[in-house]
Amino acid sequence: MSSQLLVVDDAVKHFPLPRQGLRRREHVHSLDGINLRINAGEVFGLVGESGSGKSTLARVILGLTPTTSGQVSIDGLGPRPPRKQLARTAQLIFQDPHAAMDPRMTLGASLTAVLAQHRIGGKEERAQAVSHALAEVGLDDSYLHRYPGECSGGQLQRVVIARALLLRPKLLICDEPTSALDASVQARILNLLRRLQGEHGLAMIVISHDLRVVRYLGDRVAVMYLGQIVEIADRDEIYERSCHPYTLALLAAGAATTTGKQPPATVTGEPPSPIHPPSGCRFHPRCPLATPECRSAAPELREIAPGHQVRCHHWETARPTLASEESPNR
Amino acid sequence: MAELLTVENLAVHTGPRPAEKIVDGVSLTMGESEVLALVGESGSGKSLTAMSLVRLLPRPLTAGADVLTLDDVDLLRATDRSMDQIRGGRIGMLFQQPKHMLDPTSTVGAQVAEPLRRFRGMNRAAARQATIELLRDVGVPEPERRARSYAHQLSGGLAQRVMIAAALAGQPRLLIADEPTTALDVTVEAQILRLLAAKKAELGMSILFISHDLGVVSSIADRIAVMYAGRIVEQGPAGEVLTAPQHPYTRALIECSLLRPGPSGELCSIPGHADSALRITSGCRFRPRCTATHDAHIEHQCAAAEPALATQSHATRCWIGMPTQVKEPA
Numbered sequence: 001m002s003s004q005l006l007v008v009d010d011a012v013k014h015f016p017l018p019r020q021g022l023r024r025r026e027h028v029h030s031l032d033g034i035n036l037r038i039n040a041g042e043v044f045g046l047v048g049e050s051g052s053g054k055s056t057l058a059r060v061i062l063g064l065t066p067t068t069s070g071q072v073s074i075d076g077l078g079p080r081p082p083r084k085q086l087a088r089t090a091q092l093i094f095q096d097p098h099a100a101m102d103p104r105m106t107l108g109a110s111l112t113a114v115l116a117q118h119r120i121g122g123k124e125e126r127a128q129a130v131s132h133a134l135a136e137v138g139l140d141d142s143y144l145h146r147y148p149g150e151c152s153g154g155q156l157q158r159v160v161i162a163r164a165l166l167l168r169p170k171l172l173i174c175d176e177p178t179s180a181l182d183a184s185v186q187a188r189i190l191n192l193l194r195r196l197q198g199e200h201g202l203a204m205i206v207i208s209h210d211l212r213v214v215r216y217l218g219d220r221v222a223v224m225y226l227g228q229i230v231e232i233a234d235r236d237e238i239y240e241r242s243c244h245p246y247t248l249a250l251l252a253a254g255a256a257t258t259t260g261k262q263p264p265a266t267v268t269g270e271p272p273s274p275i276h277p278p279s280g281c282r283f284h285p286r287c288p289l290a291t292p293e294c295r296s297a298a299p300e301l302r303e304i305a306p307g308h309q310v311r312c313h314h315w316e317t318a319r320p321t322l323a324s325e326e327s328p329n330r
Numbered sequence: 331m332a333e334l335l336t337v338e339n340l341a342v343h344t345g346p347r348p349a350e351k352i353v354d355g356v357s358l359t360m361g362e363s364e365v366l367a368l369v370g371e372s373g374s375g376k377s378l379t380a381m382s383l384v385r386l387l388p389r390p391l392t393a394g395a396d397v398l399t400l401d402d403v404d405l406l407r408a409t410d411r412s413m414d415q416i417r418g419g420r421i422g423m424l425f426q427q428p429k430h431m432l433d434p435t436s437t438v439g440a441q442v443a444e445p446l447r448r449f450r451g452m453n454r455a456a457a458r459q460a461t462i463e464l465l466r467d468v469g470v471p472e473p474e475r476r477a478r479s480y481a482h483q484l485s486g487g488l489a490q491r492v493m494i495a496a497a498l499a500g501q502p503r504l505l506i507a508d509e510p511t512t513a514l515d516v517t518v519e520a521q522i523l524r525l526l527a528a529k530k531a532e533l534g535m536s537i538l539f540i541s542h543d544l545g546v547v548s549s550i551a552d553r554i555a556v557m558y559a560g561r562i563v564e565q566g567p568a569g570e571v572l573t574a575p576q577h578p579y580t581r582a583l584i585e586c587s588l589l590r591p592g593p594s595g596e597l598c599s600i601p602g603h604a605d606s607a608l609r610i611t612s613g614c615r616f617r618p619r620c621t622a623t624h625d626a627h628i629e630h631q632c633a634a635a636e637p638a639l640a641t642q643s644h645a646t647r648c649w650i651g652m653p654t655q656v657k658e659p660a
Contacts (some may be wrong), residue, residue, distance in 0.1 A: 050486075121468075187597035270488070270515075
């Protein structure tokens with residue numbers, strides 16, 4: 001049994017909204033009862049639409065946002081570890097590399113600043129570590145004196161990755177790492193992440209709305225909808241034997257756009273507001289299989305196969321009914 | 331078949347001549363009720379091409395062409411006043427960020443009603459009635475209530491439906507859709523693509539669909555034009571371009587966008603960067619990044635001159651006449 005690097009227990013995050021007159025204060029239900037276990041060296045994919053709480057979960061794990069209730073523990077550090085200690089354990093890569101770098105600092109200065117913050121090494125050692133980190137992501141020393149504005153998105157995302165790895169973290173959280181990049185560049189960044197993951201034995205959480213990205217990188221995948229995990233399983237299990245109507249709809253939408261067919265009309269409407277999540281199953285207003293039971297009773301995550309959990313009353317019928325028009329995954 | 335739009339030898343200059351050409355030698359024709367997709371990575375000139383059709387290029391860019399006609403109207407010689415009548419009338423437009431394109435200070439109903447009053451001479455009451463019909467028609471739930479909403483009260487998908495309603499209000503012959511689904515979630519993206527396809531068939535309008543995503547394009551396009559560094563490098567029927575691409579760039583782009591690991595377990599990518607392509611003054615612009623196999627004779631041609639785009643239905647700017655295998659990236 002490999003060691004558990006990250007344990008999230010029943011994490012809840014509700015953001016309060018400004019009070020409207022004398023009415024009760026309302027909350028955005030970003031996370032509701034998230035449980036996660038991530039092992040050292042494991043790549044965990046997190047999929048969901050905007051507003052599903054993926055990025056909030058990342059922020060909660062990194063201690064950037066305090067939880068409303070529930071526990072997060074990374075690498076046995078306990079509930080509220082000192083920030084610097086946490087930074088050495090877990091690092092984050094954002095979607096837009098131009099927004100993640102200081103535009104007025106050279107890339108060399110930005111990277112050296114990280115080591116200086118943590119009082120690692122002397123001047124020479126820092127310079128060595130920085131150029132080694134750049135070399136690892138495929139950039140040479142000429143980048144040390146460049147400014148972020150002089151780099152393309154793909155080059156800069158490499159620098160962001162190099163910076164995240166400078167402190168030798170055990171967990172790397174990638175929040176939509178390639179969504180802002182062109183197709184030809186996206187593939188190269190994904191290849192790089194995969195190579196670095198193997199070389200460093202990193203655990204990674206890959207957050208994406210793109211199922212293909214998660215399929216390429218992930219060992220295990222969780223699908224989120226309105227602040228809850230609705231399905232979680234090993235990668236191949238999710239892609240080949242998924243049982244939640246929402247996961248099936250995401251897969252069908254993705255499959256249609258790669259085969260050139262019109263996407264099937266399995267899901268209607270848009271995700272409802274996380275301020276007033278629907279009663280019962282949160283997916284019921286959009287679900288083609290919804291019954292009165294779904295409106296009244298919230299389904300629990302239940303294990304239907306080893307390591308495969310689904311939050312749906314009708315998981316047994318979902319796959320046979322909804323997957324019929326799905327094109328074979330090739 | 332009568333041509334709806336004819337563009338011959340369109341160029342976009344970065345300023346007063348002599349200046350760099352960032353779009354060069356673009357020729358397009360579109361028939362009625364046809365979806366032509368302009369595909370390319372960022373900076374390839376696809377949006378500039380579309381914006382020069384409606385004379386909306388940002389200063390100091392200037393456009394010139396040999397021929398630019400829509401139906402019987404010569405868009406090159408049209409006065410600014412008549413262009414005002416064409417934009418929003420014969421030519422409708424959709425953009426990537428629908429919420430940023432809607433006026434935040436007036437209701438969405440008023441924005442859909444404006445073209446009805448302006449181009450179709452309706453009075454206030456008739457326009458209000460027609461607005462609600464249009465909103466219902468594009469799948470906005472509770473159109474009477476939604477017509478009184480402001481842009482910030484709508485989700486991205488609803489805002490794009492409103493934009494579609496506003497564009498259809500002018501009874502366009504041509505709809506320019508610039509990345510209309512890029513900012514939307516996958517399930518909503520599928521709904522919007524279905525809506526556009528249905529409206530095209532119902533109203534017989536043509537769509538110039540601009541996208542970087544070949545997956546999205548494959549589900550809606552009749553014909554595809556692939557742009558690279560300001561040129562169209564391949565053009566043809568969608569099925570042929572996607573299944574039997576002739577230009578090495580098209581082949582690589584398709585392989586990249588599938589995000590499918592190759593035999594080595596790595597994803598396919600295109601080596602090098604596109605940003606240097608504009609500096610290439612002689613020969614094929616894709617030459618530095620091309621991985622197709624060349625014999626010495628063709629190699630010489632690639633360096634000497636840029637191949638012309640033939641006029642046949644499926645044409646490509648490549649000296650290699652026959653489809654060849656793309657080499658594995660090093």
